[in-house]
Amino acid sequence: MSCAHVFAPDDGHETAFTIDPAAMTFGRDALSEAGDHARANGCKRVALFTDRRLTALPPVDAVARSLRAAGVDVAVFDEVHVEPTDASFRIAAAFAKEGKFDGFVSVGGGSVIDTCKAAALYATYPDDLLAYVNKPIGEGRPVPGPLPPHVACPTTSGTGSECTGIAVFDCLALHAKTAIASRRLRPTHALVDPTVTRSLPEMVVAASGFDVLCHAIESYTARPFTARAKPSGMAARPLSQGRNPWSDLGSREALRLGGKYLVRAVTDSTDHEAREGLSWAASLAGIAFGNSGVHLPHAMSYSVAGLVRDYRCAGYPAAEALVPHGISVVVNAPSVFRATAIASPSLHLEAAALLGADTRGAGPDDAADILAGELIRVMQRAHVPLGVGALGYGAGDLDALAKGAIVQTRLVENAPIRVDLPTMRSLFERALSYA
Numbered sequence: 205m206s207c208a209h210v211f212a213p214d215d216g217h218e219t220a221f222t223i224d225p226a227a228m229t230f231g232r233d234a235l236s237e238a239g240d241h242a243r244a245n246g247c248k249r250v251a252l253f254t255d256r257r258l259t260a261l262p263p264v265d266a267v268a269r270s271l272r273a274a275g276v277d278v279a280v281f282d283e284v285h286v287e288p289t290d291a292s293f294r295i296a297a298a299f300a301k302e303g304k305f306d307g308f309v310s311v312g313g314g315s316v317i318d319t320c321k322a323a324a325l326y327a328t329y330p331d332d333l334l335a336y337v338n339k340p341i342g343e344g345r346p347v348p349g350p351l352p353p354h355v356a357c358p359t360t361s362g363t364g365s366e367c368t369g370i371a372v373f374d375c376l377a378l379h380a381k382t383a384i385a386s387r388r389l390r391p392t393h394a395l396v397d398p399t400v401t402r403s404l405p406e407m408v409v410a411a412s413g414f415d416v417l418c419h420a421i422e423s424y425t426a427r428p429f430t431a432r433a434k435p436s437g438m439a440a441r442p443l444s445q446g447r448n449p450w451s452d453l454g455s456r457e458a459l460r461l462g463g464k465y466l467v468r469a470v471t472d473s474t475d476h477e478a479r480e481g482l483s484w485a486a487s488l489a490g491i492a493f494g495n496s497g498v499h500l501p502h503a504m505s506y507s508v509a510g511l512v513r514d515y516r517c518a519g520y521p522a523a524e525a526l527v528p529h530g531i532s533v534v535v536n537a538p539s540v541f542r543a544t545a546i547a548s549p550s551l552h553l554e555a556a557a558l559l560g561a562d563t564r565g566a567g568p569d570d571a572a573d574i575l576a577g578e579l580i581r582v583m584q585r586a587h588v589p590l591g592v593g594a595l596g597y598g599a600g601d602l603d604a605l606a607k608g609a610i611v612q613t614r615l616v617e618n619a620p621i622r623v624d625l626p627t628m629r630s631l632f633e634r635a636l637s638y639a
Contacts, residue, residue, distance in 0.1 A: 211428050211429065211430045211448065211449065212430065214430070216433065216434060217430055217431060217432060217433060217434055218429050218430055218431075218432040218433070218434050218435065218441075218445075218446075219430070219434065221429045221441075221445055221446075221448040221449075221450070221495075222438075222441055222445060222495070223450045223495060224369075224387055224390065224494065224495055225491065226366070226367035226368075226390065226391070226394055226487075226490065226491050226494065227392065227393045227394065228366070228367070228393070228394040228395075228396060228487060229393070229394070229395050229396070230396045230398070230483075230484065230487060231396075231397070231398070232397060232398070232399050233397060234357075234395040234396055234397040235263060235266045235267050235270065235311075235357055235395050235397050235400075236266060236270050237270065237395060238266075238267045238270040238271055238309060238355055238357065238395060239270035239271045239272070239273050239274025239275075239276060240270075240274060241353075241355045241392075241393050241395070242271055242274060242276050242307055242309065242353070242355060243274045243275065243276060245307060245353035245355075245392060246306070246307075246353070247276055247306050247307030247352075247353055248275075248276060248277060248306055248307075249276070249277040249278075249279070249303070249304070249305050249306055249307070250271060250276055250277070250278055250279075250305055250306070250307040250308060250309050251279055251280075251281055251299065251300055251303055251305045251307075251308050251309070251320075251323070252264070252267065252268060252271070252278050252279065252280045252281065252309045252310075252311065253281050253284060253296070253308065253309070253310040253311070253312070253316050253317075253319060253320040253323065254280065254281070254282050254284065254310070254311045254312050254316055255282060255283075255284040255285075255286060255312055255315070255316055256282045256283070257521075258282075258311060258312050258316075258359065259280070259282045261403075262400070263311050263357065263359050263397070263400045264280075264311050267309060267311050267357055268280070271309065276307075278309075279303055279305070281296060281299050281300075281323075283295060283296070283299075284296065284312065284315055284316045284319045285315065285319070286313075286315050286520065286521055286526065287315060287374060287509065287526055287527075287528070287529065288315050288318060288319050288322075288372070288373040288374065289373055289374045289375075289376050290333055290373055290374070290375050290376055290377075291376060292319065292373070293319060293322045293323070293326075293333060293373050294333060296319045296320075296322065296323040297322060297323045297325075297326035297327055297330075297333075299323065300323035300324060300326070300327035301326070301327040301330065303327075305327070305352065306352055306353075307352050307353045307354070307355075308320050308323070308324045308352060308353070308354040308355070309354070309355045309356075309357065310354065310355075310356045310357060310391075311357045311359060312357075312358070312359050312360075313358065313359055313360040313362075313363060313365075313412070314358075314360070314362070314363025314364075314365040314372070314415075314529065316359075317356045317358065317363070317365040317366055317391070318365055318370070318371040318372055318373065319371075320354060320356070321354065321365075321369075321371040321384075321389045321391070322371045322373070322384060324351045324352055324354055325347060325351060325371075325384065325388075325389065328349075328351055328352065329347065329348050329349070331345075336384045336386070337375075337382055337383070337384055338382055338383055338384065338385060338612075338613070338614050339613065340611055340613065341375060341378065341380075341382045341611060342382065342384075346386065346439075347386040347388040347389065349388075350388060351388055351389070353392040353393075354391040354392050355391065355392060355393050355394075355395060356391035356393070356394045356395070357394075357395045357396075357397070358394070358396055358486075359400045359401070359404075360401065360404065360408060360409075360412040360486075361398070361401045361404075361409065361412050361413065361416070361469070361479065361482045361483040361485070361486045362411065362412025362413055362414075362415040362416050362482075362486050362530055363412060363415055363486070363490070363529065364415075364416070364419055364486055364487065364489050364490020364491070364493065364494065365490070366391055366394035366396065366487070366490065367390070367391075367394060367487060367490030367491045367494045368389075368390060368490055368493070368494035369385060369386050369387045369388065369389040369390040369443055369494065370383050370384070370385045370389065370443070370494075371383060371384045371385075371389055372506075372529075374509065374510050375510070378510070378608075379507075379510045379511050379604075379608065380506050380507050380510040380511070380608040380611070381505070381506035381507075381509055381510050382506065382612070383614070385443045385444065385614060386443065387443055390494070394487070396483060396487055398479065398480035398483035398484065399476075399480070401469075401479045401480075401482070401483055402473065402476060402479055403473075404473075404479075404519075405518065405519030406470055406471070406473070406518070406519065406587075407517055407518045407519040407520070407528070407588075408519045408520070408528070409469050409470045409479070409482070410466075410470045410530070410531075410586045410587070410588050411517070411528035411529065411530035411531045411588070412486065412530050413462065413466040413469060413470060413482055413530065413586070414466070414530040414531065414533065414534035414537075414583070414586070414588065415486075415529060415530035415533060415534075416458060416462050416466070416482065416485050416486045416489045416530075417458075417459065417462045417466065417489075417534070417537075417559070417579070417582070418498070418501050418502065418530070418533045418534055418537050419455075419458070419489035419490065419492065419493045419498060420454075420455040420456075420458040420459045420462065420485075420488075420489045420492060420493075420555075421455070421459065421537070421541065421555050421575075421579075422493065422498035422499050422500075422501060422502065423447065423451050423454075423455045423489070423492045423493040423496045423497070423498060424447065424451075424452060424455035424456065424459070424492075424551055424554075424555055425447070425499075425541070425544055425547070425548055425551050425552060425555065425620055426444075426446050426447040426451075426496050426497060426498065426499050426618050426619070426620060427446045427447065427499075427617075427618055427619060427620045428446050428447045428448070429445045429446035429447065429448045429496075430446075431446060432445070432446055442497075442614075443494075443497065444496065444497025444498075444614055444615070444618050445495065445496065445497065446496055446497065446618060447496050448495065448496055450492075450495055450496075451492040451493065451495050451496035452492075453492070454488040454489060454490075454491045454492030455488075455489065455492040455493075455496075456554075456558060457485070457488050458485040458486075458488040458489035458492065459555055459558035459559055460558045461481050461482065461484060461485035461488070462482065462485050462489075462559065463558055463559035463560040463582075464478075464481065464560075465477075465478040465479075465481040465482045465485065466478075466482060466582065466586065467582060467585045467586050469481075469482045470586045470587070471585075471586070496618075497614070497615070497618045498615060498618065499540075499544075499615055499616070499618045499619040499620070500536070500540040500543075500544070500609075500615065500616065500619045500623065500631065501533045501534070501536045501537040501540050502533055502612075502615050503609045503610075503612035503615035503616050503619075504533075504536040504540070504605070504609045504628070504631065504632065504635070505529065505532035505533040505536060506532075506608060506609060506612050507604070507605045507606075507607070507608025507609045508527055508532040508535065508536065508592060508595065508597075508605065509526075509527045509529065509532040510608055511597075511601065511604060511605065511608060512525045512526065512527045512595065512596070513525060513596055514596060515527055515595045515596050517531065527595055531588055531589060531595075532595075534579070534583060534588065535588075535589055535590075535591055535592050535594070535595065535635060536592065536631065536632070536635045537576075537579055538576035538577075538579050538580050538583075538635070538638055539576075539631050539632075539634040539635035540631055540635075541572065541575045541576050541579065542572040542573070542575075542576045542634070543572075543621060543627075543631060543634075544619065544620050544621050545571040545572035545575060546572070546621070547620035547621050548620060549567075549568035549569075549571035549572075550568070550571075552571040552572065552574075552575045553566055553568075553570070553571045553574060553575070555575055556571070556574045556575040556578045559575075559578050559579070559582065560578065560582075561574050561575070561577070561578035580638045583638070590637060590638045590639045591635055591636050591637040591638045591639065592605070592632060592635045592636050592637075593636040593637045594637070597636070598636070599633070599636070602629050602632050602633055603629065605629075605632045606625055606628040606629035606631075606632055607625070609628050609632075610623070610624075610625050610628045616628075
């Protein structure tokens with residue numbers, strides 16, 4: 205089946221897509237090359253971003269030693285907030301601006317990498333925090349120019365942040381998450397050592413692993429790039445441009461690997477093959493959705509995380525209520541894919557098959573239940589919450605959840621179906637429980 209047939213554009217619609225591949229080194233001991241990359245990019249003084257739990261652990265030590273061996277001056281910032289907020293972004297940006305750095309290095313999960321992206325942006329082009337934040341929450345201004353080099357070193361297997369131009373944070377005043385999205389935020393180079401995930405707690409692997417699966421399914425089922433209006437020029441083509449042949453490649457393989465390895469990686473910390481395979485899946489899914497965008501499960505996750513009251517998750521800081529990002533996404537996913545299957549039944553069936561579902565003899569009318577059912581089965585085996593209700597939400601929260609999600613226009617408009625506020629509320633209602 206040819207690309208032209210699958211993505212045939214209508215008159216007045218987009219006819220081209222942009223490939224922004226992430227520069228990446230993947231494999232054991234990749235972190236030892238951090239100094240080489242910093243020096244190759246002309247860096248003499250870098251800010252090393254991490255969080256306090258990681259500061260004394262081997263990945264940070266390996267990166268710091270590599271940088272110093274290359275003759276690079278290093279200042280460590282370890283005040284990253286797990287699930288960043290607008291307040292924590294401001295603290296990081298102040299550090300970056302005062303330090304007068306010519307390069308940045310991040311060692312950690314998505315929270316660390318996203319914070320580093322934002323710090324580099326606001327140190328280079330100072331402005332009000334909401335200036336570059338997605339509309340309608342922020343002004344949505346374009347990033348004015350290039351940013352200093354950023355070498356990203358992920359320590360979890362899920363967010364894909366090392367491959368994307370997106371930085372997510374919680375806007376505390378609105379009790380909702382939002383993001384900054386620009387190709388200029390994409391790290392200069394990613395160093396992915398899959399062995400660093402061996403010591404991760406079970407629920408951290410589960411949360412990040414389900415983020416992988418949702419990145420891949422959402423990217424694979426997103427509105428195709430040919431459904432968008434033709435832009436006025438290259439600069440007007442959005443970062444979340446929609447499903448395209450390039451993103452399909454990464455999505456399919458990430459799903460196959462996720463279906464094979466996720467449960468194994470969660471339930472057996474000694475299964476090094478599974479944890480390393482999940483790391484590769486995370487990178488592939490990051491490359492995919494970094495060029496296509498995700499849609500409704502992620503849009504809904506922003507209010508699920510932002511409105512949390514008292515939920516706490518094993519393996520994460522217990523000092524405050526927190527829904528890990530991957531959990532806040534996957535609790536919405538079965539409800540969403542039941543609704544979106546009508547737009548592309550064959551893609552939903554293929555996604556289910558890649559995850560491990562038996563789709564023999566299935567037809568278009570079966571796609572919704574098969575994909576949702578397979579995803580729920582994987583959730584059960586990985587012992588994650590089975591719906592939004594398991595996080596403490598109830599029927600009385602549906603309006604607030606829907607209002608917090610519908611404003612995520614970058615994500616909502618990338619969905620393969622049209623969604624208004626009543627539809628969003630219905631999706632949350634159907635996501636309350638899958639038990």
